[in-house]
Amino acid sequence: MTDVTPTFRRTTYPTISPSNPSNDQSNRTVLVIGGSEGIGFSIALAYAQANASKIILSSRSQAKLDDAVAKIRARGVKRAVTSIPLDSSDVAQIGKFWTRLREEEGVFVDVLVLNAAKVGATTTAAEVVEFFQFNVASKLYMLENFQKQAGAGEEKRHKVLIDITSAAAHAYPYAMNAYGSSKAAFSNYLCHLADEVPEGEMRLVTMHPGAVYTAAASGSAEYSSDLPIWDHPSLAGHMALWLSTPAAAFLHGRFVWANWDAEGLVEMKQKILDDAGFLKIGVTGVNSFSVGGLMAKCTEVPAPQDRSLT
Template identity: 30%
Template sequence: MSVSAVPSRDDPLFEEMFRPVTKTYRSQTYAAIDPTLPKLSNRGKTAVVAGAGSGIGAACALSLAKSGVAAIALLARTESALNQTKSSIEALGLGTKLFVYAVDIAGTAAVLNQALADFAAAAGKDKEGKVDILVASAGIMPDIVSIQDAEADEWWRGFEVNVRGRFNLLRAFAPVVADGGVVVHITTAALHMAYMPGFSCYRASNSAATKMFEYFGNEHPGLRVVQVHPGLIRSPMSLKFAAGAEGLPWTDVELSGDFVNWATSSEAAFLKDRFVHVNWDVEELLQRKADVEKDPFLFTVTLKGWA
């Protein structure tokens, strides 16, 4: 991949991608989103984390556990990876009940439906078999090549996972979600940027998924759907473009996890149906609460006006 596929600090795209709407750009976790804060507690709630085998999903599961979530369903394709996340959470000694489901969200929908139904029945007894939180972090980045040079099945696999898989996940979650539940979709700021060579499938599939979650939020007005850009994370996925991203502000994955937990809290309720970045400072975001509540288009992926 050409190093120009990710903007350098001298590229106008750099400001577009990393300029925060808050004065402070966060790359590491900080006190205001500490999941152990009483005001951010999820004590007694239940959660499903898809993509929990590593990276952002695992960090989200850890943070939710620290916030007091009583039971978490850990979903990913590889059981060994899920067991590593399970062990990390168990090491916290918080007594979180953990359920491991090795499932491909883009596979047979009935398998995913049964997994979430089983979790709700086992962990949601005190909540009448309902689940409070869904973190949709599972996704893939196909090879970074032009449309013409792409291997067709690999390119469409991006849509199978990032769109069909998340579609399956939403349909499996809808019957078990509790009133007032929260859905956090891990997406990417890249979808609203100018052209970046080679990212056609990643950005197109995430654009489709982001609009799909937007629809889900409108179809279930009693729920809170928040779409989150997790920052630029060092992960197996980022290895595909890391050579062209040196010098850019990488994000500590712990920040992603703690921000997602904050997004599930009552403090972040004003972000219902909004698109936010983990790098934005939450205390400054809270200062803009009135602006968000007044402007239905603020922090959304919407065409506003014509050039």
């Protein structure tokens, strides 16, 4: 996975930078769930620096949200940066949240970034269920509300959903199995949904943000700050930004690492478009599966004449 593109990135570069005019986000409203710190904050900052008309941060803590908004404004950003608290694991809150966006704030969200996640180890079935509730079920409700936004003249506005996943979805072995499998589940769902929803209506991209030394990582004795794996936070923020631009339309429904070089991915565009299963959650070590391929194989190898159960 580290060699998908010839260049393996560890920090930002001109192609994905907010200062690149090709990445301008003017006239777009961006909502970052889990945007008060860490990776979510770096993504929100990137969109603010790329001139998004409005950036809305959301997380459980209003205090952290206030601090994040202040930090973005302190960078000289002159766009509207606001926050709305939300426990994104609470389905009832999700519905009220989107009602507030529409009816009270008058907001249509053009870009939705799903960054909030439950992380940790599990020992019981009940704990595993909690992971799937947070990392899969609650995201489905966020996606549904985002997709069904409607208003005068807004039905055909192009939307972009970027789900921040993890390499844990396809890492073996991996200690936090409920975290990795729940991440893989939602990523896989988006891969399939992209086959039903046209890119021109809503782009769906799943992104592993690289290894970022966040507050969560600092709280673990296993992950010291001097490990060589840590990438610069700007990489995740700026790659998420680039994935919402016209240049990345061909990545609809794909699983992308922030470390992969954007220009290298563009060079692979035709290969990606020609293989419906490439860069999607699947089975390691084999060609991607399609019903058409199965039909061809079954034509090559005739079916048994007697297919009765007795």
